[in-house]
Amino acid sequence: xxxxxxxxxxxxxxxxxxxxxxxxxxxxxxxxxxxxxxxxxxxxxxxxxxxxxxxxxxxxxxxxxxxxxxxxxxxxxxxxxxxxxxxxxxxxxxxxxxxxxxxxxxxxxxxxxxxxxxxxxxxxxxxxxxxxx
Amino acid sequence: xxxxxxxxxxxxxxxxxxxxxxxxxxxxxxxxxxxxxxxxxxxxxxxxxxxxxxxxxxxxxxxxxxxxxxxxxxxxxxxxxxxxxxxxxxxxxxxxxxxxxxxxxxxxxxxxxxxxxxxxxxxxxxxxxxxxxxxxxxxxxxxxxxxxxxxxxxxxxxxxxxxxxxxxxxxxxxxxxxxxxxxxxxxxxxxxxxxxxxxxxxxxxxxxxxxxxxxxxxxxxxxxxxxxxxxxxxxxxxxxxxxxxxxxxxxxxxxxxxxxxxxxxxxxxxxxxxxxxxxxxxxxxxxxxxxxxxxxxxxxxxxxxxxxxxxxxxxxxxxxxxxxxxxxxxxxxxxxxxxxxxxxxxxxxxxxxxxxxxxxxxxxxxxxxxxxxxxxxxxxxxxxxxxxxxxxxxxxxxxxxxxxxxxxxxxxxxxxxxxxxxxxxxxxxxxxxxxxxxxxxxxxxxxxxxxxxxxxxxxxxxxxxxxxxxxxxxxxxxxxxxxxxxxxxxxxxxxxxxxxxxxxxxxxxxxxxxxxxxxxxxxxxxxxxxxxx
Numbered sequence: 001x002x003x004x005x006x007x008x009x010x011x012x013x014x015x016x017x018x019x020x021x022x023x024x025x026x027x028x029x030x031x032x033x034x035x036x037x038x039x040x041x042x043x044x045x046x047x048x049x050x051x052x053x054x055x056x057x058x059x060x061x062x063x064x065x066x067x068x069x070x071x072x073x074x075x076x077x078x079x080x081x082x083x084x085x086x087x088x089x090x091x092x093x094x095x096x097x098x099x100x101x102x103x104x105x106x107x108x109x110x111x112x113x114x115x116x117x118x119x120x121x122x123x124x125x126x127x128x129x130x131x132x133x
Numbered sequence: 134x135x136x137x138x139x140x141x142x143x144x145x146x147x148x149x150x151x152x153x154x155x156x157x158x159x160x161x162x163x164x165x166x167x168x169x170x171x172x173x174x175x176x177x178x179x180x181x182x183x184x185x186x187x188x189x190x191x192x193x194x195x196x197x198x199x200x201x202x203x204x205x206x207x208x209x210x211x212x213x214x215x216x217x218x219x220x221x222x223x224x225x226x227x228x229x230x231x232x233x234x235x236x237x238x239x240x241x242x243x244x245x246x247x248x249x250x251x252x253x254x255x256x257x258x259x260x261x262x263x264x265x266x267x268x269x270x271x272x273x274x275x276x277x278x279x280x281x282x283x284x285x286x287x288x289x290x291x292x293x294x295x296x297x298x299x300x301x302x303x304x305x306x307x308x309x310x311x312x313x314x315x316x317x318x319x320x321x322x323x324x325x326x327x328x329x330x331x332x333x334x335x336x337x338x339x340x341x342x343x344x345x346x347x348x349x350x351x352x353x354x355x356x357x358x359x360x361x362x363x364x365x366x367x368x369x370x371x372x373x374x375x376x377x378x379x380x381x382x383x384x385x386x387x388x389x390x391x392x393x394x395x396x397x398x399x400x401x402x403x404x405x406x407x408x409x410x411x412x413x414x415x416x417x418x419x420x421x422x423x424x425x426x427x428x429x430x431x432x433x434x435x436x437x438x439x440x441x442x443x444x445x446x447x448x449x450x451x452x453x454x455x456x457x458x459x460x461x462x463x464x465x466x467x468x469x470x471x472x473x474x475x476x477x478x479x480x481x482x483x484x485x486x487x488x489x490x491x492x493x494x495x496x497x498x499x500x501x502x503x504x505x506x507x508x509x510x511x512x513x514x515x516x517x518x519x520x521x522x523x524x525x526x527x528x529x530x531x532x533x534x535x536x537x538x539x540x541x542x543x544x545x546x547x548x549x550x551x552x553x554x555x556x557x558x559x560x561x562x563x564x565x566x567x568x569x570x571x572x573x574x575x576x577x578x579x580x581x582x583x584x585x586x587x588x589x590x591x592x593x594x595x596x597x598x599x600x601x602x603x604x605x606x607x608x609x610x611x612x613x614x615x616x617x618x619x620x621x622x623x624x625x626x627x628x629x630x631x632x633x634x635x636x637x638x639x640x641x642x643x644x645x646x647x648x649x650x651x652x653x654x655x656x657x658x659x660x661x662x663x664x665x666x
Contacts, residue, residue: 022499
């Protein structure tokens with residue numbers, strides 16, 4: 001068969017048994033610096049996390065890369081400015097901020113749906129609805 | 134950049150660390166500007182491109198839907214070869230409002246299911262009603278009919294009766310013949326086959342040819358294969374980042390040049406006659422100013438050349454701005470077009486949920502890594518860990534609500550009165566395509582003539598689509614929601630109501646059927662359901 005060595009399609013999604021979702025690899029050459037190997041994730045999460053980390057004033061450097069299209073992990077490298085503020089903490093703060101941000105969006109969207117339904121119910125033409133401003 | 138030694142000095146004066154971490158939180162705004170049956174536009178602002186892109190990518194590739202994944206071909210006389218037919222079947226959209234209730238096939242323990250028990254060999258079951266839906270496609274172009282050739286369409290896909298009698302969330306997975314198809318619980322395909330809305334063509338058959346396949350639909354995401362992607366288009370645009378100093382440009386250029394530039398602008402610019410001077414002037418179109426249209430590179434290039442010809446420095450009159458404030462925040466205009474498998478608002482909500490799950494999946498590992506490297510985390514992770522656990526248990530709780538806490542799942546449930554023997558088969562509809570009268574033909578016939586015994590009852594209100602109807606009626610907030618489930622249509626209360634649609638039991642006497650699959654090794658056609666006399 002031509003596709004004998006075809007990898008399973010779900011390999012890019014399913015975390016294999018015994019593999020850690022997140023690995024912390026301290027950098028031996030730079031102070032306050034570490035890489036995070038995030039398994040089975042791609043640009044979707046990594047880029048958002050990187051952007052959140054860069055908004056943190058205590059983070060000196062944050063970047064990610066996807067090493068190879070057939071390796072389903074990303075490497076996120078973080079360096080902080082102070083030794084009291086570890087990269088792990090920076091990542092944690094970024095995760096919390098991102099999660100809260102999406103929760104805000106979720107609520108906003110639910111509100112909008114409610115507004116939309118109310119407007120539609122009231123028979124107001126959606127094109128020039130007052131709530132749209 | 135400051136070196137590492139810069140320490141606190143690198144911080145802006147007057148900003149302490151505590152406010153630093155608090156300021157990471159943003160409050161993005163989201164405005165819905167259009168919501169149709171299959172399309173939706175919304176505007177995202179006060180956030181940066183990473184969030185917008187994560188949202189877009191999640192909508193395309195991470196929202197779980199149902200799609201035909203495994204096709205067994207028994208008879209294929211059609212001009213298309215087997216793989217071709219299988220591929221086309223995979224691309225048929227299936228209504229996926231209820232995908233949340235399914236397991237992924239790879240995670241599912243199918244040996245414990247009702248379907249497995251029915252098959253007679255439960256240990257070998259590879260799919261079940263908790264993780265899949267089966268369809269039968271058996272179409273023959275009658276050899277002596279008046280039809281020279283016929284189309285096999287998505288309307289010929291019949292749900293396997295074993296699944297059709299399963300829980301309501303399985304029954305809800307029906308083919309979508311067109312994206313704005315109204316919600317039907319059990320569309321009777323034999324009725325409107327002649328109507329203009331003919332469904333999605335899978336292949337064509339000439340006189341006497343037959344196509345007989347069984348399809349297994351599974352849950353998946355667009356990451357795995359594009360057929361699981363619920364969106365036909367998901368994209369965003371940003372505010373224009375080109376600013377033109379039109380006052381000076383108009384003063385410099387000739388009216389021919391202006392007309393040419395406006396023509397190349399693709400709608401972003403207009404010409405207007407200046408009543409004072411009698412000359413034409415370039416003005417920016419409102420749609421452009423509002424970010425609905427982008428100005429083309431060709432237009433800018435032409436403008437640059439024209440300005441250079443006129444002896445002006447074009448870079449003083451054309452400003453390329455970042456279109457964003459200092460924080461990189463800007464406005465994103467999203468356009469979302471669903472294939473019809475999910476309402477657009479459900480796609481957006483599902484993508485939010487997917488993103489949060491992605492974030493939360495990192496948290497337990499984050500804690501473990503902090504412990505194993507003995508790094509003290511000043512932040513309190515308990516809140517995140519708790520929500521991670523809640524999310525992880527969600528699927529389990531949904532299934533608990535439907536199947537109950539019994540080890541055998543549905544096989545143990547006490548069924549309702551409607552057994553196969555009392556069901557009205559062979560109704561007024563007889564499929565003209567089936568003339569042979571074989572067991573499989575009757576199988577399909579029984580399916581088309583099947584009177585849906587749940588129609589018009591409470592089950593109709595228990596489908597998740599009903600949640601959207603409630604939404605339209607303004608009852609969104611009044612639903613009884615559990616705290617952890619943030620999206621109403623998949624709420625715990627809904628799940629409980631769903632279980633009311635579940636009826637099994639003595640329709641399928643397990644003991645009687647346990648021998649049915651024993652001698653089926655080499656016989657491709659599936660065991661037909663017990664037929665009434």
